[in-house]
Amino acid sequence: MVGDKPMGEEHMIELSGLTKNYGSFVAVDNLNLNIRKGEIFGLLGPNGAGKSTTILMMLGLTEPTSGTVLVCGINSTTHPIDVKRKVGYLPEDVGFYDDMTAMENLLYTAALNGITRKEAREDALRLLERVGLSHVVDKKAGKFSRGMRQRLGLADVLIKKPEVIILDEPTSGIDPAGVQDFIRLVLELSHKDGLTVIFSSHILAQVQQVCDRVGLFNNGRLLAEIELSDLHKVPHGLDDIYNQYYGGKEV
Ligand SMILES: Nc1ncnc2c1ncn2[C@@H]1O[C@H](COP(=O)(O)OP(=O)(O)OP(=O)(O)O)[C@@H](O)[C@H]1O
Numbered sequence: 238m239v240g241d242k243p244m245g246e247e248h249m250i251e252l253s254g255l256t257k258n259y260g261s262f263v264a265v266d267n268l269n270l271n272i273r274k275g276e277i278f279g280l281l282g283p284n285g286a287g288k289s290t291t292i293l294m295m296l297g298l299t300e301p302t303s304g305t306v307l308v309c310g311i312n313s314t315t316h317p318i319d320v321k322r323k324v325g326y327l328p329e330d331v332g333f334y335d336d337m338t339a340m341e342n343l344l345y346t347a348a349l350n351g352i353t354r355k356e357a358r359e360d361a362l363r364l365l366e367r368v369g370l371s372h373v374v375d376k377k378a379g380k381f382s383r384g385m386r387q388r389l390g391l392a393d394v395l396i397k398k399p400e401v402i403i404l405d406e407p408t409s410g411i412d413p414a415g416v417q418d419f420i421r422l423v424l425e426l427s428h429k430d431g432l433t434v435i436f437s438s439h440i441l442a443q444v445q446q447v448c449d450r451v452g453l454f455n456n457g458r459l460l461a462e463i464e465l466s467d468l469h470k471v472p473h474g475l476d477d478i479y480n481q482y483y484g485g486k487e488v
């Protein structure tokens with residue numbers, strides 16, 4: 238149990254010996270990690286730590302150099318389409334059809350995922366209300382602020398009813414009030430809906446607020462897996478975490 242939330246023992250994501258090289262450069266180095274059903278797992282690390290590369294391998298969008306990724310027991314490298322059905326992915330720079338309305342964008346995503354228009358319309362209305370966008374259902378996405386785009390992005394990943402959602406630096410460029418709105422939604426999706434969430438960020442304060450457990454990344458390596466209770470002891474930025482766990486030395 239973390240807080241009042243039951244945490245399953247079932248692993249939704251299993252990474253074994255996962256490595257990605259670009260030429261002689263090692264972007265992700267022998268990563269071993271299991272993420273449990275229902276937890277909000279943070280990928281925390283500075284620029285270039287390997288967070289996005291790890292996410293792309295989870296999704297089957299980047300092929301590992303070696304090692305394996307299982308998502309809901311499915312191998313992402315060999316069965317990326319099956320994984321895509323299970324996982325909602327919000328990339329750091331989410332793209333919409335800016336000339337289409339919020340509703341049209343969601344209906345388009347639904348159609349790509351084989352959901353009928355009638356079912357999708359009801360779901361889209363419900364989701365837009367949930368993310369606080371019911372007043373702009375028929376507004377073009379191109380007119381949305383960054384915070385509204387990220388909330389539309391959340392609705393967009395939820396329309397196919399995923400079991401896991403992967404959010405890559407989802408709060409970047411949002412004003413502080415918007416960040417809090419977004420975080421509230423993420424917590425609700427975990428606590429009420431039981432979704433498994435991967436939340437990537439370089440901001441310690443955010444993962445402290447959102448995550449049950451955090452993987453600390455640097456230079457392509459997973460330095461530590463930290464429970465929320467330990468994460469709260471860290472007073473300042475990432476340097477403090479590195480110092481606390483490894484005496485400031487790279488490992
Ligand atoms: N397609 C690529 N070709 C060559 N190098 C890459 C490629 N993609 C990522 N890298 C390198 O791999 C390293 C890890 O990048 P990654 O995007 O995973 O980092 P990150 O933790 O997501 O940080 P940030 O989001 O700030 O970039 C970086 O040094 C990056 O330059």
Ligand SMILES: [Mg+2]
Nearest residue numbers: 288289290329
């Ligand atoms: Mg990144």
